[in-house]
Structures are given as structure tokens and as C-alpha cells.
Amino acid sequence: MRIVRTVRELRAAVAAAKAAGSTAALIPTMGALHEGHLSLVRAARAEHGFVMMSIFVNPTQFTEAADLAAYPRNEDRDAALAESAGVDLVFAPDAAELYPAGFATTVHVAGAITETLEGAGRGPAHFDGVATIVSKLLIAAAPDAAYFGQKDAQQLVVVRRMVADLGLPVRIVACPTSRDDDGLARSSRNTRLSTEQRSSALAIPRALAAIAESARSGETDAAALRERGAAVLAQSGLTAEYLALVDPDTLEAVPRVTGATLCAIAVRVGEVRLIDNVLLGAGPEQR
Numbered sequence: 001m002r003i004v005r006t007v008r009e010l011r012a013a014v015a016a017a018k019a020a021g022s023t024a025a026l027i028p029t030m031g032a033l034h035e036g037h038l039s040l041v042r043a044a045r046a047e048h049g050f051v052m053m054s055i056f057v058n059p060t061q062f063t064e065a066a067d068l069a070a071y072p073r074n075e076d077r078d079a080a081l082a083e084s085a086g087v088d089l090v091f092a093p094d095a096a097e098l099y100p101a102g103f104a105t106t107v108h109v110a111g112a113i114t115e116t117l118e119g120a121g122r123g124p125a126h127f128d129g130v131a132t133i134v135s136k137l138l139i140a141a142a143p144d145a146a147y148f149g150q151k152d153a154q155q156l157v158v159v160r161r162m163v164a165d166l167g168l169p170v171r172i173v174a175c176p177t178s179r180d181d182d183g184l185a186r187s188s189r190n191t192r193l194s195t196e197q198r199s200s201a202l203a204i205p206r207a208l209a210a211i212a213e214s215a216r217s218g219e220t221d222a223a224a225l226r227e228r229g230a231a232v233l234a235q236s237g238l239t240a241e242y243l244a245l246v247d248p249d250t251l252e253a254v255p256r257v258t259g260a261t262l263c264a265i266a267v268r269v270g271e272v273r274l275i276d277n278v279l280l281g282a283g284p285e286q287r
């Protein structure tokens, strides 16, 4: 496995792989790799001859300085995990490589899909940062496909919109949320939870499961479903920053769950902000 730090080296490597007949996949990450990231690698590995992973803690998508400062970083460990999962090339640039002096361009995806949920909670700069870095990575790596986790459901909606609007020639692949055995969605931020906080955080998947169960049992009223989830969170002393039932494509709130609906949640457990989601009306295997 190679590690490269410049766009020039990245371009040369992917061009060589394509010239040798491979298709190329990119998995954008911020490092602090866990099984969730590696599940994306395996999905990409199954379909492509050349698998690239970018590891870059993108400062422009952080809206809280403390969150950026506390974000875990360990490149040696990440490189070992990436290699063992079958990554061919890691692109690990420093910030000046991607944001050189004088950088002045932002990719802004407008409308409800960036203004609601995470956009409301973290501020509009968050998705500007995401759309800008993802478009830069897709332009630099020119992959045939890029792999993203359903864990960040809104990010996927925003990336799909951006790719369609800019006409980028890349297939966006969504992979299911990978969970620990106790149900907690895997996240780089989980390492910052104390033992007690981690056990409180289990109320998040429990709340989503309770909502999914109520929906399966025939409850369609969004307010009732949200109350059901809030009650489960309250048992662990947690309150959601948002607990929303939205259309999975437009992210607009739905008053009734009559078809495929995204139930998305953000909860602060101590200092750590966690997100999770479940797709309702899409079968139990989607949880």
C-alpha cells in the first residue's frame, strides 16, 4: 500500500491503475478508522481493482473549534488498518495541499437539504465544508465510484445532489451503517465517551429501534413516533438535539409515515455529539 501526500502523486497513481485496466474507487474519510470505514473498503474492494482512501481531517466542515481540536488522529494506526482491509493507496495530504494560500472557492449546495438537521445544528458552514472537500477529492482522484456510509445520511443526500449538479462522472455508493454488537453506530467520536456515557448513548439505537417498531406496528403519526423515541432517550437522561422524520430525498419533515421515511437523530452525550438514523418503511434489515 502506498501513502501519497500530493494531488500530483494521486493523479499519477490512479492514471496508472486505469491504464492497466482497473476501475478505481475512493473512500473519503477523516481517519480514526474503525470497522464502519473498513466495511466501505470491503464493499469497494469487491467491485474495483484499485481502491483509494483519503484521510484528511477537513477543518472547513468543523463548526466547533473544540470538536476539531479533539478529533482523534493516528496516521500509523490508520495506515495499518487501511492496508489490512485492502486499500491500495492512501491519500493523506496536509491542509496546505488542499487549501493553498489564497483559496477562495466554496461549493454551496442550497436549500432544505443543507439547512435542516445537521445544517441547522452545526450551522450552514458544515455542508459548505463537506461539499467543497468532497468535490475537490473527487476531482483530484477521478474515481469511477466513491463510497459513503448511510450513517451520515444527510451527507449522502448532499453529495449526490452536488455530484448531479456539477455533472461529476462518478457513481456514489451508499453502504449500510455498521454497528457495535450493542447497537451503537460506530463513530470515531465514540472513543471520546466515558464508560457511563457510552452506556447512556445506547439509548440512541434503542430510541430508533422503538420508533421503527412502533412504525411497523402501524403507528403513522410522526409526532407520536418522535415522542416514543424521546421517551426512550429520557430514560437515560438524554434529550435529542433533533429527532426528525423526513423524506429521505428532500429531507423535508413528514407529518405521517406513509412510505420510505428517514428517522434521523442527533444527541449530545456529555461533550460528544452523536448522530444516527434508521430508514422506516424499508424492511427491518435496514436498521
Ligand code: AMP
Residues within 6 Å of the ligand: 028, 029, 030, 031, 036, 037, 039, 040, 147, 148, 149, 150, 151, 152, 175, 176, 177, 178, 179, 185, 186, 187, 188
Ligand atoms: P468520517 O471519517 O467520519 O468522515 O467517515 C468517512 C466515511 O465513513 C463516511 O462516508 C461515513 O458515512 C462512513 N462511516 C462512518 N461511520 C460509519 C459507520 N458506522 N457505518 C458505515 N459507514 C460509516
